[in-house]
Amino acid sequence: MLNPQMFQAAAGGQVVSGEMAFGDVAELRKALEAGYGTDVSTLTGGGALRIQSLEKTMMATIQENKHFALFNELAKTNAGATVDEWTEQSSVGGRLGGSTNTETGNIQSAQGQYNRRVGMVKYLMTRREVSFVQTLQNAIADAEATEAQAGALQLLTDAEFLSFEGDSSVVPTEFDGIDAQLADGVATGQVSGDNVLDAQGASLASIDLVNRAAAHIAGYGNFGTPTHIFQSQLTQADFDTGLDPAFRVPLNDVPNGGISLGAPVVGIRTSWGNIKTVADVFIRDERQKMPLQVTAPALATASDGLKPASVTPNATVSDASSMFDAARAGNYYYLVTGINAAGESTGVVTAQVAVAAGKKVALTIAASAGGQETGYVIYRSRLNGTNAPADFRQMARVAKAGATTVYTDLNRDIPGSTSAYILNMAPGAQAITWRQLLPMLKFPLYPTVSAVVPWAQLMFGYLRISKRRHHVRIKNIVPAGAQWRPFG
16 A cells, blocks of 8 residues: 555655655556446456446336226226126116106017127236346346336226227237227217217317216116226326316315316316326327337338238218318328237338318328238328328228228328326226126246246236226327327
């Protein structure tokens, strides 16, 4: 160890006999400086002696249990079999005042309306593994526990996302979410068209559509109770900054009850009860609706087994139900990808198509050479936008119809828009539940020729909507904070 007196002498420019000159001391001190290098293999001098701090905490920016807002709220009930059946009653029969009669008159007959419903349990699975060596060595975090947690979050993520957008007609391994079940009810005439409301590209800062949805759920023939509204983060922001305080549910722990503009909106007051607002990160807006080849290029396959062979647009035919009005007529591009349970392809971009007011666009999609896709994802550019993949947003997912599939764009599904869901989740109503055949579990697998510890994580179930008339979807919402605007 160096003598402090030697440094004092060196500082005065003197030579310390028998030990070290000032210049030598300066060089030694320089050599012993730790520095800021992070590549251990290249450290020299004093840096090679430095002890590095290793924080034994993994900092992860991933979803947590609190983010599965709908799944956490759903009542969990057991499904007795993979094919789950029940009967939905939508009417007691007769008409208003139809039971009146004379003393001896013929009694009019009436009968309730019943519909047999079937739900199919779906299988959510993920395979995980860590090397045996990883389990033996010290690490920042326990490798097996970390991977098991990641597997659980993957299954819950898919359960949450599919509860809104799942569609078994497009990808048969998916269960049908709220979108698909309400659309099926409207298409078959078992659910009113008012169970799917259209914001037509506006934001949801106004109470109008929420009030209309609540009145419909509680109205005659439905007799429900609107309790929750699930929406995207940007829609929640619109509520917070723009909703009239008269419609805000007061809070006990904030000044003035939290009913002033700018206060977070935790509930909306209606004549049919207070509706709890729930911002759900898995309700997608335009930020999450870009093509997969833009957001995760490594996951988008260019395989001929999935990618459409061609996509041809035709905008020459008029249609009375077209929503291409004068303000939204103009030039568009389309991008179409193939999809199945294994993944999504890169897209086929069409030529620019000019759409006049009152016209519709028929997209003729030729199946891929391999024919492995079960459906297609339709993306559209902004009005008078470019054909760069980053300038497209998802508009719809459709089932594959055969060698060719025709999708008709009437501008009734706005690309990049988001949805809000007003639901009856009242205790005891059993209007919407998660039916599970198997709660999440870890299933050990056994390695064959590798020194790994493998396992599967499983969760078998589906979303049952037992009372479809008790729920309303508001579609085609374009929040005020959206950066990508479909119509400029």
